[in-house]
Amino acid sequence: MTGRNITLSYKQWEIIHKDEKSVMKKEKIKGDGGFHIYPKKLREWKSDMKKYSWDNYYTWSRGDLGGFPHVDRDKLSDYSQNVLDMQYYREKDGIPDGVFHLHGTRYKSLTRSFAGWALCNLYEPRTNTQISYHTTNEQWDEMRLLMGKKIDLEQDKRWYPWDVIDLFKEINEYRKIITFTTEQDKIYKTW
Numbered sequence: 449m450t451g452r453n454i455t456l457s458y459k460q461w462e463i464i465h466k467d468e469k470s471v472m473k474k475e476k477i478k479g480d481g482g483f484h485i486y487p488k489k490l491r492e493w494k495s496d497m498k499k500y501s502w503d504n505y506y507t508w509s510r511g512d513l514g515g516f517p518h519v520d521r522d523k524l525s526d527y528s529q530n531v532l533d534m535q536y537y538r539e540k541d542g543i544p545d546g547v548f549h550l551h552g553t554r555y556k557s558l559t560r561s562f563a564g565w566a567l568c569n570l571y572e573p574r575t576n577t578q579i580s581y582h583t584t585n586e587q588w589d590e591m592r593l594l595m596g597k598k599i600d601l602e603q604d605k606r607w608y609p610w611d612v613i614d615l616f617k618e619i620n621e622y623r624k625i626i627t628f629t630t631e632q633d634k635i636y637k638t639w
């Protein structure tokens with residue numbers, strides 16, 4: 449999934465960039481990181497934010513070397529992981545096979561794919577509520593494995609995307625695993 453456009457607001461970029469740099473410093477990795485912006489571009493971005501009243505975003509294009517962390521994504525903060533998961537996910541990706549059944553450290557990419565799917569598909573526009581970007585890996589794992597158990601119980605049923613979304617909401621209504629909030633920045637999606 450490295451060849452996808454990543455578009456971040458200044459606030460999101462600042463958090464992710466600092467997070468990545470701190471991990472690189474701890475692990476003694478040299479370089480600027482995947483979300484480095486050259487000083488001239490950064491000055492232009494900041495001046496554009498002052499000039500225009502709407503949110504201003506920066507996009508790392510598919511051909512750019514940037515836009516992908518230079519450290520394992522699971523070492524970044526929960527916020528950084530979730531914002532990036534939402535950016536890497538594309539609507540036609542769906543949910544990969546086995547995402548509800550496989551667990552363990554070998555399958556952390558399935559957790560990240562599930563998180564990206566959930567963050568993109570479980571948004572309530574009428575109330576402006578969405579999943580908190582501070583949801584932990586443990587919460588994502590718990591939710592996807594509980595959904596897997598329910599899907600296994602109903603083996604004969606054909607699961608359409610809207611059924612999976614309803615299942616997520618149903619399980620979360622009773623278990624309260626995932627937190628929903630209205631107090632966070634919107635993510636700009638580059639489909």
